[in-house]
Amino acid sequence: xxxxxxxxxxxxxxxxxxxxxxxxxxxxxxxxxxxxxxxxxxxxxxxxxxxxxxxxxxxxxxxxxxxxxxxxxxxxxxxxxxxxx
Numbered sequence: 001x002x003x004x005x006x007x008x009x010x011x012x013x014x015x016x017x018x019x020x021x022x023x024x025x026x027x028x029x030x031x032x033x034x035x036x037x038x039x040x041x042x043x044x045x046x047x048x049x050x051x052x053x054x055x056x057x058x059x060x061x062x063x064x065x066x067x068x069x070x071x072x073x074x075x076x077x078x079x080x081x082x083x084x085x
Contacts, residue, residue: 002058004065005049008083009041015083016044019062023049047082048075 003023007016007030016038020026027046033039052058064071076083 002052002055003049004052004058004061006047006065006079007038007044008047009038010043010045011041014041015047016041017062017065019055019058021055047085048079 002019002021003026004017004019005023005026007018007027008014009016016030018026023046027044029035030038030044031042033042038044050058050061052061065075066072
């Protein structure tokens with residue numbers, strides 16, 4: 001199983017979008033400061049994830065959400081309450 005996930009920083013309320021094959025491990029890496037791109041924005045909470053059977057699908061979804069504003073806006077509308085909690 002592969003995952004596309006969204007984390008929210010408790011420090012600056014910004015979001016981080018990523019993908020992984022091991023969601024629990026990756027989440028721990030982010031919150032322990034092992035990830036260079038997020039270590040200055042700790043702590044994080046997991047606000048959303050999607051599961052895929054293939055790594056390519058998870059990475060494709062991550063890519064679409066990062067680069068295509070329309071896909072991101074549609075998802076964020078759907079999960080609005082999770083993002084503001």
